[in-house]
Amino acid sequence: MTKHTYDFGLIGNCAFLGLIGTDTAVRWLCWPRFDSSFVFGSLLDADKGGEYSIRPADPSLEFTSHQTYLANTNVLQTDISTAEGSYRVTDFAPRFPQYDRYYKPLMFVRKVEPLQGTPRIRVACRPVGQYGELALTRRRSSNHIAFLGLEEEIRLTTNIPLTYVLEEEDFVLNEPKYLVMTYGAPLEAPLESTAERFLRSTVDYWRTWVKxxxxxxxxxxxxxxxxxxxxxxxxxxxxxxxxxxxxxxxxxxxxxxxxxxxxxxxxxxxxxxxxxxxxxxxxxxxxxxxxxxxxxxxxxxxxxxxxxxxxxxxxxxxxxxxxxxxxxxxxxxxxxxxxxxxxxxxxxxxxxxxxxxxxxxxxxxxxxxxxxxxxxxxxxxxxxxxxxxxxxxxxxxxxxxxxxxxxxxxxxxxxxxxxxxxxxxxxxxxxxxxxxxxxxxxxxxxxxxxxxxxxxxxxxxxxxxxxxxxxxxxxxxxxxxxxxxxxxxxxxxxxxxxxxxxxxxxxxxxxxxxxxxxxxxxxxxxxxxxxxxxxxxxxxxxxxxxxxxxxxxxxxxxxxxxxxxxxxxxxxxxxxxxxxxxxxxxxxxxxxxxx
Missing domain, CATH: 1.50.10.10 (Glycosyltransferase)
Structure with a gap:
């Protein structure tokens, strides 16, 4: 019998938790609370659990994966390598001090960046509700996709062309891309600079906590x-x-x-x-x-x-x-x-x-x-x-x-x-x-x-x-x-x-x-x-x-x-x-x- 391990990384900010597979797929994420229904739950059902992944474009291509935490943090990095090239997905839940409190929004941030060659990737994002019984409707806006049907809106704000995300079409990754998913209060600030600032601040928070x-x-x-x-x-x-x-x-x-x-x-x-x-x-x-x-x-x-x-x-x-x-x-x-x-x-x-x-x-x-x-x-x-x-x-x-x-x-x-x-x-x-x-x-x-x-x-x-x-x-x-x-x-x-x-x-x-x-x-x-x-x-x-x-x-x-x-x-x-x-x-x- 082969050894079974849970090949997932954990992210969280003391407001929500998520499990990310070594293939970048979000296998488990419950919103708005730890004990709420999952919005991504393929861990328990591949069909009903929705999907949120950033995989190589050609599913027939073999790829290797290397997943680590940034040292002394809960910021997760997953490196994917194929014959075409390699890329990194950095996943984190923002957490840092702000206005004498901790900023810990229901916000899941993903940064995707090329490392070598010309990797082609495909983004799939299909959240669900009520433990997979509820299919959410989608609404396209200028720079985000809203997923509707829950008590509050799930919003995905990204600088990836929305058409590629909605149609799950592949594209060449030749510059850093950002995906910020929120439940309730959306991101109403510049995407790239805010994501980078949140990443730095979150890394600083965890390293200070460790110290x-x-x-x-x-x-x-x-x-x-x-x-x-x-x-x-x-x-x-x-x-x-x-x-x-x-x-x-x-x-x-x-x-x-x-x-x-x-x-x-x-x-x-x-x-x-x-x-x-x-x-x-x-x-x-x-x-x-x-x-x-x-x-x-x-x-x-x-x-x-x-x-x-x-x-x-x-x-x-x-x-x-x-x-x-x-x-x-x-x-x-x-x-x-x-x-x-x-x-x-x-x-x-x-x-x-x-x-x-x-x-x-x-x-x-x-x-x-x-x-x-x-x-x-x-x-x-x-x-x-x-x-x-x-x-x-x-x-x-x-x-x-x-x-x-x-x-x-x-x-x-x-x-x-x-x-x-x-x-x-x-x-x-x-x-x-x-x-x-x-x-x-x-x-x-x-x-x-x-x-x-x-x-x-x-x-x-x-x-x-x-x-x-x-x-x-x-x-x-x-x-x-x-x-x-x-x-x-x-x-x-x-x-x-x-x-x-x-x-x-x-x-x-x-x-x-x-x-x-x-x-x-x-x-x-x-x-x-x-x-x-x-x-x-x-x-x-x-x-x-x-x-x-x-x-x-x-x-x-x-x-x-x-x-x-x-x-x-x-x-x-x-x-x-x-x-x-x-x-x-x-x-x-x-x-x-x-x-």
Whole structure:
């Protein structure tokens, strides 16, 4: 079996995201929001997904492609070479400071320039609406084409003769050409000079952002690429960070594990904020805090596992009549996991909000997170202490008393105790300590003396990669014999010969998982570093970097046998895992003798 990789580059400006193929085709772009319908979606259906490409004119001619990012930016360059000549397509979403704010319009800019010879090219531009069900009408103007039928106008402004674009006729590329596509507010400025200015300003913005990133020397280039990818997954308007750019890319071919990941999972809050903190980016942390606090103030009975990017709670799942990625169906939008009971979210919220009280950069925690919020969340932990739940892997037809849930009951109560001490609330401190003890008692009920490890749930014989968090969250002393034995048991049960990790190996609602979950592999690297096996951690980390695509971007899942990428892409949480694992190793390397 050949190795499958996602041969796309990601562009974005914290208002929208797009995936560009190595053949210049825009395979995925949703407007006006991350979770809107695609306007280009050939990733999921070649016929219904529209097209936006700048390909060689003769489709029978062979061509080669080389795709890279401009160093330390999210500006993508794709070089196409044929026997006739070569050309470069530079793709970017403008983003730069302007008038004390960030300028991040719904604008996609493409610059096409000849490099050698006399390349002939053909531009196709056919956006669609309503996930391919709506064909847009076209209106030709003096220097642009308007595409009508959506709530707002899509406009393509270009210095390519409009006839060539409308009729998809080929032409010789003998000078730079520009294509600026907008949703809503159009470009009302000189085309060429404005596009060049936006390009320079966007390059400057990303390079300045990179310079403000605090990272060690360990695997610096890959950490920066992951940080840049993670940054683009934040919907800046609300501060939400989505799990992935896409929907319905299968966890493995034919598995039907095709989910919509364009939402914000509460359970991953702690890991995301840790990643931003580890690379020294306070602004992103603060925006995400605001998003979490805004949701938490609306909670009545329970937190949902996930919310929409604007905080919406109903994310009704439905299937679309689309062909699917490489024929993998169903194609889903929405995610019924919003109805699940996942009780680890309460601890996640408390651990995430802790910096509001203990980080000196936050001067007014009461403005963001009143003590009532901590009280209410502790009450939810107490309420659900003996309640089975779906667990972090979101089992659809199985409820258990999960070890991971109790770990975050413990960690959340631990965080609440720190808050209580910071604000001098002795009653809250006593309640938090009582819940810590109760959670620890439940965790210990998951310990299996024969395996010398903690199983995934009380009374269960199965091990689960999330058990590594017992070490990473500090419940188990990393220097202890119990932590060492626990990690060894997890290795034996879940690690592949390649060093990758399965989430679990027992059957769930859809059978036994066939691919490994990449963030679990990064948790393993962190666990190795934590217990002092630093040289192994470095070796395993370096292996994991071979599972990126040609641009350093990570998927959700990896087939251990072929090294193939599967699952939604790019997966923000895989990049979170990489950043946090690299940080953990760098911290260890900074200490004498890797102590």
């Amino acid at each position: 403000s990133t605090s990272i060690g020397s360990f695997q610096q280039s890959q950490v920066l690429r992951s940080a840049l990818a993670l940054k683009m997954h934040q919907y800046e308007d609300t501060g939400a960070i989505i799990a992935a750019t896409t929907t319905s890319l299968p966890e493995s071919p034919g598995s039907t594990r095709n989910w919509d990941y364009r939402y914000c999972w509460m359970r991953d809050t702690y890991y995301i904020l840790t990643a931003f903190n580890n690379i020294g980016h306070f602004e992103e942390m603060e925006r995400y805090f605001h998003y979490i606090v805004n949701i938490s103030t609306k909670v009545q009975d329970r937190y949902q596992p996930l919310y929409g990017i604007s905080g919406q709670s109903k994310l009704v799942e439905r299937e679309l009549p689309l062909a699917g990625y490489q024929g993998n169906q169903p194609v889903r939008i929405g995610n019924d996991a919003y109805t699940h009971i996942q009780n680890d979210v309460y601890g996640q919220v408390l651990v995430a909000l802790l910096p509001l009280y203990v980080d000196c950069r936050f001067l007014d925690p009461e403005r963001l997170a009143p003590e009532k919020l901590v009280y209410d969340t502790l009450a939810l932990i107490e309420q659900t202490m003996d309640q089975p739940d779906a667990g972090l892997w979101e089992f659809r037809n199985l409820a258990q008393k999960h070890c991971y849930t109790y770990l975050f009951h413990w960690a959340g109560s631990h965080a609440a105790r720190k808050v209580a001490r910071a604000v001098g609330n002795t009653e809250m401190e006593a309640r938090a300590e009582r819940l810590m003890r109760a959670a620890a008692d439940h965790i210990e009920q998951c310990y299996n003396p024969e395996l010398e490890a903690y199983t995934n749930a009380i009374g269960s014989p199965h091990l689960d990669a999330s058990g590594m968090q017992l070490i990473l969250m500090g419940y188990l002393d990393p220097a202890s014999e119990r932590a060492r034995k626990h990690l060894e048991a997890l290795e034996k049960a879940l690690k592949t010969p390649e060093g990758l990790f399965y989430r679990y190996r027992h059957a769930d609602d859809f059978g036994t998982p066939e691919t490994t979950f990449l963030i679990c592999s990064f948790w393993y690297v962190e666990a190795l570093a934590s217990v002092g096996r630093v040289e192994e951690a470095i070796r395993e980390f370096e292996k994991l970097t071979t599972y990126t695509n040609h641009l350093g971007l990570l998927s959700e899942d990896v087939d251990a046998k072929t090294g193939s990428q599967w699952g939604n892409f790019p997966q923000a949480y895989s990049h979170v895992g990489l950043v946090n694992a690299a940080y953990r190793i760098a911290q260890k390397l900074a200490k004498p003798n890797f102590v």
